[in-house]
Each structure stands twice: as structure tokens, then as C-alpha cells.
Amino acid sequence: MSKYLLRRLLGATVVMWAVATLVFFMLRAVPGDPFLAMVFDTGDPAAADEMRRAFGLDDPVYVQYFKYLLQVIQGNLGTSIYGSRVPVSTIIAESFPRTISLTVLAFTIAVTIAIPAGLISALYKYSALDHGVTFVAFLGLSMPDFWLAILLIITFAAGLGWLPAIGYAPLSSGFGTWLSHLIMPAIAIGTPFAAIIARMVRSSMLEVLKTEYIQVARSKGLMRWYILLQHAFPNALIPVITVMGIALALLMAGAVVVENVFAIKGLGRVLIQGILNRDYPVVQGAILVVSGIFVLSNLVVDVLYAAIDPRIRYE
């Protein structure tokens, strides 16, 4: 197991290096010079040269590349070239907890609803309840998350006035305040995720219920609920957990869009604002951190997969 873990960690490091390299060279292949664009305002080419020197852009590309890799390893992601020249690592450190609390809340809500829904759907196969769950899951998969966000705002903020329409409050300002700001974005992001999990739980539960060991348990006269919870459910969860990795990535992708609807300055908003402002150091840093989260969550899911299923042994 530890050998497997080591190999996976090494693999994850290679992926991150590849992402850092791709991002570095792709952003430099872009036509159009952000520094020239900025100096357009002042109309002073000398200032542009000055700025290029300050940002180390007059070095040859390979020198820039190694300098950049060295900086990234040290946790230095450069400085924003837009507005007040804040270090990118500061911007990301501020936005990181927002995105994490949003996705964790979305995950919790989604799983709490989806797993029971999927189980009920499987146990009462082809009943009205099953059809209902399936239809809602279809809607959830087909609905753009940002539209759901808007509908929630129209209803609960603009209409009923129960919840704040935009913004973020940290957990330190009280659980209620935190939750009231995050509940709508979390539902918006969590809905497609919940739809996938519910469908997955249903189909994998149906597979398991057909297996021989469940038949044996039944013929031994074990109680229905005992069989379901002790034998069927844990085995049905295994494929669900593999999909979980994919679905977690979906939550992060959702956060990138939905943070922009609720004006939550998380990683997604930082990334999109960076792109719109052509603030390359910020875009580069945000891509690295968001990618790091994906790579890490894939790793965790794989390890979890090995831990939960005793049949899987990694050498």
C-alpha cells in the first residue's frame, strides 16, 4: 500500500509539473502583449520596457521557465499585474477557504439527499417514487448551475427576502450567517452532482442485489434491512466512490461559474476575473491551484477506493 501511495504521489507531482509547464508556455504563445496593453493607457513605451524588466520578461524564455518553476516550488506565484499589484499567493490564500467551504457544503447537501434517494429508487424499482427520482435527476443533470443559482436568487432573495442575494461571510462570523450566504450557491453546484450520485447509487445497488451472496443471505432468512445495510449497501458504494472523484471535479467546475453569480471571491472568481483582465500571473496561479485540487482529490479517491474495497490490493 505504501509503495502504491508513493508511486501515486510521484505521478501526481509529474502531472502538476506538466500542468505548470503547459500553462507557462501556452500563456507565452498568446498573441498580444499584456504589458503593451496596459501601457496603452499611459502611452509610454519606456514604461512598458521598465515593467517587462521588473517582471523578468526580458530574459530568454528558458531562463524565465526555470526561474518560474523555482518560484512555484517555493510557493511564490508572482504578482498581479492588474490594479494594486498584490502577490498572487495572497489573493489565492484569501479565496481558497471560500471555495473550499462552498464545495464542502455542496458535497454534504448533495450526498445527504442523493444516497437515500438512490437507495429508495433501487428498492422500489419502477414505482412512482423511482420514476420521480429518475425524472428529478434528469432535470438536475440538464439544468445549468448558473441558471439554478439565478432562480434561487429570484425566489429566496429577491422574492421572499429570506437570504442574502450575494456575498460571502466566513465561518468566524457565525454558523448561521455563513450558511445563509452559502446555502444557495451550494445547492446550485450540488444539484448536478447529486443527480449523478443518485443514479449511480441506484444502478450499482440494483447490480449488487442480483448477486449470489445477497441471494444466500436472503435464503438464510436474514432480515431485509440487515441484508441491505450490512451486505448490499457497502458493496454498492464501491463504484459510487470511483464516480465521486469525477463528481468532485464537477463541483469545483460548478464553483468556478457559480461564484461569479453570487460575487463570492473564491478561486473561480479569481480565475475568471484574471482572464477577463488579462492578468496572466493571476490566471497562471489560479490554474495551478485549481489543478492541484483536482490532482489531490483524484489521489484521495483512488486511495479511498483501495481502502474501502478489501478485494483491491495494490503492490
Place this chain on the structure above:
Amino acid sequence: MTAQVTDSLDDAAPVIRRPGFIASMKRDKKAVAGAVLLALFTVAAIAAPLVAPYDPNSMEFDMIGSPTWGHPLGTDDLGRDLLSRLIYGAQVSLFVGFATVGLALVAGIALGVAAGFYGGFIDNIIMRYIDLQWAFPNFIIAVYLVAVFGTGLSNVIVAISLAFIDDFARVARSMVLTIKQEQYIDAARTAGTSNARIMWRHVLPNALAPLIVLATVSVSNAILAEAGLSFLGLGVDASTPTWGLILAESRSFISRAWWLGLFPGLAIMLTVLSINFLGDALRDHLDVRETGEADRA
């Protein structure tokens, strides 16, 4: 003599024809509903100049007017007819949806079949890249690529289709690896059939079912991706009415004008839903196992 053998082997290529495709789809209520809805949107998109009641960009009406007989879906903040804008918006959504998947399908199959068929070094090179991309959700990759390429219709199409390539390549490769073991491939090889011909005549037809299902679901994901990019201001240019852009523009007015928030999203959802219904029916009909891969947005 040899030529004859090759020909007869070619004819024997086991293309799986399942009987009663249309009949089986007709029995599936979801498939029928999906087909009707999608046909409706497609006709509206193609015939937009005939169907739309007004010019989508003309600003001659009351601003933020609620739905009336003259403007069934109301008007926006600049006094444009929302129904007409949504009908024209269908053009972009459907075009981007089908064009991106078409490109991703061709490129992904080429990569996947090459990797699976030749194996070794080529497989290694292709799959390392595919694995790298696989670690990220398609939408995020599309955002990264638009960040690099810039916005605009063709850039958006290229970005989304590149983002979807890995899905097709993986499915195509794993199908090829399975099919390669079959005896009819050995037979064709023994008969001296060229690699290209084996792939085209024997491997591809047998790998089609899961690829068709994946392509269908991908169209709906591509439509969602385009809407998301447009919504973020990273889509097609600001003068073209797209569903995502219309929603983004309406954000400041949704507290006063619910119709501006409701209808564009409803258009997106119904289109995506109709394709998902069709995809699900296809999956049942072609008996492709659900892996969750296709649901990756």
C-alpha cells in the same frame, strides 16, 4: 484468389445490426419527447429569420416589458424582444454543441484508435497526454483554453472540442483493445488486409455503439459548456445573442423582471434535457453500460 478471400472476409465484418431501432425508440416515451423537443429547437434555429417575430437586436420596444401577446416572453433592459433573441440564440447553442462534438469525435477516435491499434510507443505518448487531460473536468479545460486562445465563436468551438477529446480517445482505445483480440481481426490480418482497412472496416464499426452514446451525451455537455462560457463573458462575441449571454445580461434586472431570468435558462435546460433523454434511450437500446464517464461535464 487472395483478393477473393479478402473480399469475403470484408463482407463478413460483423457490423452489429440490432433489429427495430426506430420501433424500439418509439416505445420509449422519453426518447419520443426528446426527439420532438430537439426537432422543435432545431427547426426554430434553422428557420430563425422566418420564425422569430422581430429582429433580435432591434431596440424599439418598451424596456423591461413583462410578457404580453405582442411579446410572449417579454422584453429586455434595452427594449429587445426576448423570444426573438432566444430563437436566434438556439442557432449558436446547437451549432456549437454539434460542431464541437463532431470535431472531438473525429480527433478523439483518431487518437484512440491509433493508440489502441499500434500500442507501444505511440500508445504511450498519446495516453500520457490523455491521462493528463483526464485529471481535469472538461469545462475547466475549456476555460483554460479560452484564457489562452481568446474569445469568439471559432475559439470557443476549438476550446470545447479539445476539452472533450480525451473522453472519445479513451472509449475508442479501450474498444479497440477489446476488439483486437477477436478472431476475425486475426483472420483479416492473415488474409493480408492493410492496417488502415482493418481499422476502418472491422474495428471502427464494432466500436461505434459506446461512441454514439458518448457523443450524444457530449452534445448536451457541450451546449452547457458554451452557455457557461458565454455566461462568464468568455464566449462568442457580445453582439451575438446566445442563451448564456442573455442570462448574464439579465442578472442586474432579475429582481424586477423574472422573465429575463427564467426563459433563457429554460431554453438551455429543455434543449439539454431532450438530448439527455435521447442519449439515455440510445444507451438502453445499444446496451452500453453506464460508467459515469459520459456524465462528466
